[in-house]
Amino acid sequence: MGNYFSIIIGLIYLIGVFIIPKWRKKKINQNWKFFELLWFSLCFIIYVIFLEIQLHTYYFLIPSSFLLFFLFCYFKEKRRLINGLFFNLFLVVGMTYLGVLLVRTMNPLLIILAGITGVVLLLLLLIGLYALLAFLYWNAIVVMRKEGHSLANLLTLLLAIGLTVFLIFNYYSARILPQWASLLFGILPFIMFYFSIVFYNFLTISIIYQFNQPKYEQDFIIVLGSGLIDGKTVPPLLGKRIEKAIQFYQAQSNATLNPPKILMSGGKGDDEHIAESIAMKQYAIEKGIPEEAILVETNSKNTLENMRFSKEIMEQDFGGTGFQAIFTTNNFHLFRAGLFAKMANLKADGIGARTAFYFLPNAFLREFIAIVMMHKRRHIIVCGLIALMMILFALAEFFLVTHR
Template sequence: MGNYFSIIIGIIYLIGVFIIPKWRAKKLNQNWKFFELLWFSICFIVYVIYLEVQLHTYYFLIPSTFLLLFLFCYFKEKRRLINGLVFNLFLIVGMTYLGSLLVRTMNPLLIVLAGITGIVLLLLLLIGLYALLAFLYWNAIVVLRKEGHSLANLLTLLLAIGLTAFLIFNYYSARILPQWASLLFGILPFIMFYFSIVFYNFLTISIIYQFNQPKYTQDYIIVLGSGLIDGKTVPPLLGKRIEKAMQFYKAQSDATLNPPKILMSGGKGDDEHIAESIAMKQYAIGKGIPEEAILVETNSKNTLENMRFSKEIMEQDFGGTDFRAIFTTNNFHLFRAGLFAKMANLNADGIGARTAFYFLPNAFLREFIAIVMMHKRRHLIMCSLIALMMILLALAEFFLVTHR
């Protein structure tokens, strides 16, 4: 019976794998990767529940509870950093559960998945940090060559140099310093470990937030501005944001014959000849968007003001507050922009425009630093507690050594 069910669920899964791309090809939004991932997850969960039922146990309810907790938190408010932590807790509990299920069933599929996972984890332990260093140096060279030598473009290089210095220091400090001094200098790796967890949670929710699927019922699409070339020309990065909004505009128009208005948001910088939103409007008109379908917000200087001032314009144009809106920006900036929308009391989620892969590591580091600064008091408290704990351990070790 077990083998028959495994074959049946495998056939059903494969049928879905081939049907989903063809099904999505008939839709205005042809993205099929999210639905393939969702289909695999559903089939796998059904299979795992079947294995549990065969054992007359119901331990699957434990990871299911964490999954339901994540879904509740996420759909209640997508724009929260804690959602990344909750999802990663679900992953940890889920992996632990699957490990116990493997021991209890010795199921061939679980053995294969465990083997693949084990190989990946082993490689990460053996060469993970060194592979990361090589990637960071390579990425830094590419970014500096293609994007210039500004401080914002040096983040991956600075991180790579910092990690290299840390590895060298960590290697020699254990051989040179006494135990109590090693504990004192252990403050740095513990703080690094803390921020790596924070970064991983941020990256997790940033990736999940990319899967937004807004309905074609929007009244407005806000396009968030960025700098102009020579103070007057829309750069490629900003052009991607505008084109993403235009894509949604045309898709909703085809689906409902009721397109949303596009609200270009961006003021005039000190080194710019015109407001960013004016240049963005001209760009969209040049791509075929009717002028009457475009609104402009010309006063904002940052993303928070983008959201606040755009909200005021939409309320005035709509004649109320019950409008529906989304915003577009580059995918690396999407989640932080969502946080700013929340701060502005604007009920809007975002859709992200694609960004060149080489630009993403540097961009996500920049976003992470900005989010850390948004919650700097919380992180200062955590770092202080780590430092205090290590200082107390170092003092205890020092006095134990001197009194022996």
């Protein structure tokens, strides 16, 4: 019966693989890859549950409870960093569960998946750090050639240099320094490990947040501003944000005949001739959006003010607080913008415009640093505890050595 069920699940999955792209082509927002991923996940979960039911056990309820807990927390409030931790806990528990199930069933599909996972993990263990360093140096060269040598564009280079220095120092310090001094200098790798986990959780929830599927029932689309070229021209990154809003505007117009208003949000910087929102409005008009469908917010200086001042304008235009709104920005900025919307008590999720791949590593590092600074007190406390623990270990080792 197990073989028959495997064949049936396989056939159902293949049918879905062919049907989903055709089904999504009829939709305004196609996004068929997202639904393919959901379909694969659903079929795999059903298959795994069937395998265990054959064994008359129900351990699948353990990872399922972690998944349900994550989904509950995520859909209750998507704009929370801790959701990344909850999802990664589900992944750890889920992988552990699949490993146990593999040992108990020796299922061919699980063996193949375990083999692929094992090869990937082995490669990461052997060359992962060196591959990361090579990628960071390559990316730094590409970014500097295309974007210039500003500090914001040097983050991958600085990270690569820092990791290189750390590896060299760590290699020689273990051979030269006494044990107690090595423990003292162990503060740095432990702090690096802590921030690696924080970054991984941030990256996880940032990626998950990209899959927002807002309904075509919005009253407003906020477009977050950024700097202008020569103080008056919309740059490509900002243009992508506006075009993403226009795409949703047109999609909702076609789907419901009830288009939202586009709210351009951005004030005038010290080096700009006009407010960002004015330049953004002109850009949208040139793309075919009627002027009466565009609102402007001209006073904000940062993303938090974007959200606060836009909220005031929407409440005034709508005549209350019962409106539906989303915001558009570049995909790397999406989650942090959502945090600012939450801080402004604005119930709005975002949709992200695509960004060139070479630009993403620097951009995500910049976003991560900004988010760390938003919670700097928490991170200072954790780093302080790590340092205190390692200092105590080093002192204990020092006194043990001197009193032998």
